[in-house]
Amino acid sequence: MTIGNVYIISAIAIIGGGLFGFDISSMSAIIGTNQYKCYFNQGSVPCAGPTSNVQGGITASMAGGSWLAALFSGFVSDIFGRKKAIMLGSIIWIIGSIIVSASQNIGMLIVGRFINGFCVGICSAQVPVYISELAPPSKRGRLVGAQQWAITWGILIMFYISYGCSFIKGTAAFRVPWGLQMIPAMLLFLGMCFLPESPRWLARKDRWEDAHAVLTLVHGKGDPNSPFVTRELQDIKDMCEFERNNADASFLELFKPNMLNRTHIGVFTQIWSQLTGMNVMMYYITYVFAMAGLSGNNLLVSSSIQYVINVIMTIPALLYVDRWGRRPTLLLGALGMMTWMFANAGLLKSYGTYAGPGGVGGHTPEASWSVTGPPSKAVIACSYLFVASYAPSWGPVSWIYPPELYPLRVRGKAVALATSANWAFNFALGYFVPPAFVNIKWETYLIFGVFNLAMFVHVFFAFPETAGKTLEETESMFTDPLGPKYIGTLPWKTHIATSKALLLEHGEFDEEKARAYGHEEDVAERSASDTNGEVPKL
The missing domain is CATH 1.20.5 (Single alpha-helices involved in coiled-coils or other helix-helix interfaces)
Incomplete structure (x- = not known):
């Protein structure tokens, strides 16, 4: 039996995104527990945990494996198919999780997480390609963006599993959640057996x-x-x-003059998604809230609230991103995140004080800045608002946008390259943030605020709108110097290709052509309303 419903296909494929989410919160919930700190302790202070540099390396090891795997996933996907590449990733995840859950020392933990990263690199690059090549244009955004929703669910579920396991005495407190990570990978492998291959790859x-x-x-x-x-x-x-x-389909084609613009847009979409500062909130939120005076169970529960916000606030993007468009979503998201990053920097600078070399509590040097009273509540609120700005914007759209930019012959390799950029910067930031909190303290927020300002400017001047267009029409937008009549010429003049804008011929709505473009919902909506044949303008 082969499943043909695009929603069920996406629901199974995006489990690969859930694996990434599992990894994020399994680290953020566990690194603050005494069981983890005592077992992987370094130095003379009991139960102080790894040093900030080593903890950065542990966290970043998964991203390092993801970068390497994402870079080569395009070759695997083009040779064996999108479906088999994703299935291979699920097998790799199981192997990595076995090593992680059985870790006897920091070296073994890093190796296991690096292997886990191979799965995340393959799945994060090829799941969006797979879904985008199967989905109709009118639903492509919500279906590909569902990968980000799966990531948020993975983060939320594993955080509470890890939180529950934190009450277990001994090493089982972290071995159990790390072992449970294998379950969704098994479900992904079994589910993919019942899904079709990409028709474009078959062609x-x-x-x-x-x-x-x-x-x-x-x-x-x-x-x-x-x-x-x-x-x-x-x-x-x-x-x-x-x-x-x-044309040929070599990797080098991505760097030829006629493709370089698209390559740079796809790569920077993923780079900027990391430089938003979301890594600070996801991986190291316990450090941030420790600076705001939270500790113990209050710290973990308060940290989990942002994961709930992440899940809920991703839903509007899934429902409306195909109507909002990619450009407005990215621009508004960048503005919102910039605001909350600068606000946190200002609050910590104005009302905070240096907590000393041991950090808040004397055992967490990464929590190097202390703020109390109403300003501490404002820091927590701004952190939540930052997540609420990221979740419906850069979170899903960073996965939706790159697969839409490239022609079929290089789509697998191009998205792999863009995703590898994501993981390269994920690795760098995972390693950078703990020492940054120790050494430059509140200025860390200032750096990410500037990044958000820069990405707003870059998106406005360089990123065209792709929503609603077929993958082949997006190709013509870049190859035709004049561009189709409904697209425009400059990025800031491009528009969403809804059925109302795209399917207007001789002043009348062409229902047959609308169905041919996959705009069944617009046809049904039009049939239910009395528009007297008039097609609304954008």
């Missing part, structure tokens, strides 16, 4: 009958001659024919 391998069958299953409701299936298959044929006659 690239000249398996046209299989590609047609997948399109019929997923989009045609069993009808191989449905308008959407017919149009999609023809677009794929045209694109494959063009690519065979005019």
Whole structure:
């Protein structure tokens, strides 16, 4: 049995994102526990845990493996298929989790997390490609963006599992949650067995009958001659024919003049998503809230609230990102995050004091700055508002946007390159933040505020709108010097290609063409309303 419902397909595939979320909160919830600190202690002070540099290395090791795997995942995906690449990632995760949960020392822990990173690198790069190549244009944003929602759920679930296990005495407090991480990977592997391969990958391998069958299953409701299936298959044929006659699919093509602009946009989408400062909130929120005077169970419970906010605030993006568009979502998100980062920097500078070399409590040097009273509550509130700004914007859109930018022949490799940039900076920031809190203290927030300002400017002047367009139409937006009539020329003049904007011919709404573009919801909405044939303007 092969599943053809795009929502069920996405729900299974995005479990790969949940694995990344599991890793994030398993570290953030565990690094503050005495069991972890005592077992992996360094130095002469009992139960002080690893040094800030070593803890940064432990945290960043997963990102290091993810960077390496993401970089090569495009080759694996292009050779064996999107589906098999994701299944391979799930097997790697199980192996890494076994090593992590059995860790006898810091070296073994780092190796296990590095292997786990191989899975996250493959899945984080290829799951968006897989879903984007299966989803209709009108639903692509919400389906690909669901990967970020899976990440937020993974963070939330594993945090509370780790929190519950923190009451266990001995090393089981961290071995149990690290071992439980294997369960979703097993579910991902089994679920992928029932999913179809990407029709665009099948077409690239000249398996046209299989590609047609997948399109019929997923989009045609069993009808191989449905308008959407017919149009999609023809677009794929045209694109494959063009690519065979005019271009190669080598990795170096991404750096040629006609592709370099897209390469830089995709890569910087992922770089900026890391430089927002979300790493500070996800990996090291216990340090931040310790500076605000929280400790013990209050510290862990208060930290978990941001994970709940992350889950809830991702939902609006899944529902409306295809209507809002990619550009406005990224721009507003950058403004919001910049505001809360600068606010936290100002609060810590104005009302905080240096906590000494041992940090707050004398055992956490990363909690180097102390703030009390109402300003401490304001720091916590700004931290929550920062997460609420990231969750519906850069969180999901950083996964949605890159797969939409590239032609079929290099999509796997291009998204792999962009995702590898994500993990390179994830690694750098995972390693950088603990020493930064120790050495530059509150100025850490100032740095991330400036990054958010820079990304706002960059998005405004360089990132075009891709929402609502088929993957083949996005290609024409970059290759046609004039651009299609509904797109415009400069990035800040581009628009969302909804059925109302895209499917207007001779002043009338073309229902047959709307169905061919996959805009079934707009057709139904139009049929239910009395518009007298008038198509609303954007």
